Amino acid sequence: MTAEVIYGSELAEKLRKEMQGEVSSLREKGVIPKLTVVIIGEDPASKSYVRGKQKASKEVGVDSNLIELPTTTTQQELLDLIEELNDDSTIHGILVQLPLPDHINEQQIIEAISPLKDVDGFHPINIGRMVAGKDTFYPCTPFGIITMLKSKNIQMEGKKAVVIGRSNIVGKPVGLLLLNENATVTYCHSKTRNMKEYTKEADILIVAVGKEHFLSGDDIKAGAVVIDVGVNRMANGKLTGDVEFESAKDKASYITPVPKGVGPMTITMLLHNTIKSARQFHNL
Ligand SMILES: NC(=O)C1=CN([C@@H]2O[C@H](COP(=O)(O)OP(=O)(O)OC[C@H]3O[C@@H](n4cnc5c(N)ncnc54)[C@H](OP(=O)(O)O)[C@@H]3O)[C@@H](O)[C@H]2O)C=CC1
């Protein structure tokens, strides 16, 4: 079998066009959705995602501003800034780029962001709502993945879904959203024994590890749906996923590429959440 490639970039473009219309009607009512991104330090990969977010915001008509802080920023300075952003009624979404430097307590920062402006969906209140199967701000990468699956009418109900990775930003929440869609979900992680026994059984395989060539076609079931979340920089400077694309493509029914797969959907769902927040704030 040769898989159909799911281009997140194409779906993202379509959704952003729709959002553009939505935002212009909000703007006519005097509502300007606005996102603030806070980035600490000089990590080039982080800066590159942030540029992507800025560009996409502009495209859709969402105002966005970037606050760049030095690595020496203290916990208290960051908490003070978040309080200011929480209190600023022109700002609907706050994103603090992770990971944060080691001297910063990340969890305390996440919990300081108002759940009403937590467009990343990382605040415990929003995570709790997601676990309860309620509508809320869902974490952008998992939400983007579910949106991609739905766009291809890929059935999740009753399917064996295997998630490799259990981070708070990708693995754990994508498993929860799949569970909410009635899949039967198994998590694998660095302590899992005989991991490939699980991957070979998966109808839907989500790979979010961050290691180049972590899986190949040999590790997947014929006809599986393979979602490659990994973004790895190769020696030649190009990006690649966690899955060996060519061999997996010959075996899967659907597969996502890297780049142009999950990444562009992450940014799109961030804009979706920001627009949702603006609507909620203005009771629209
Ligand atoms: N496209 C997009 O929009 C996004 C892409 N990413 C990319 O996705 C990847 C994962 O990101 P993130 O979740 O933040 O990464 P983390 O490093 O936080 O998590 C990696 C996960 O992989 C697991 N893991 C590591 N080694 C193995 C192994 N040998 N066998 C099984 N599991 C293993 C870890 O297990 P354990 O918990 O036991 O340590 C952990 O749960 C990265 O490449 C990142 O760049 C991330 C966010 C968004």
Ligand SMILES: Nc1nc(=O)c2c([nH]1)NC[C@@H]1CN(c3ccc(C(=O)N[C@@H](CCC(=O)O)C(=O)O)cc3)C=[N+]21
């Ligand atoms: N608070 C917070 N929220 C995040 O959502 C968040 C974060 N911190 N920290 C880092 C990760 C990573 N992440 C990506 C987003 C888009 C692409 C993306 O668009 N990638 C393009 C390629 C981009 C390029 O060429 O550099 C693609 O896959 O096609 C990748 C990775 C969001 N993250």
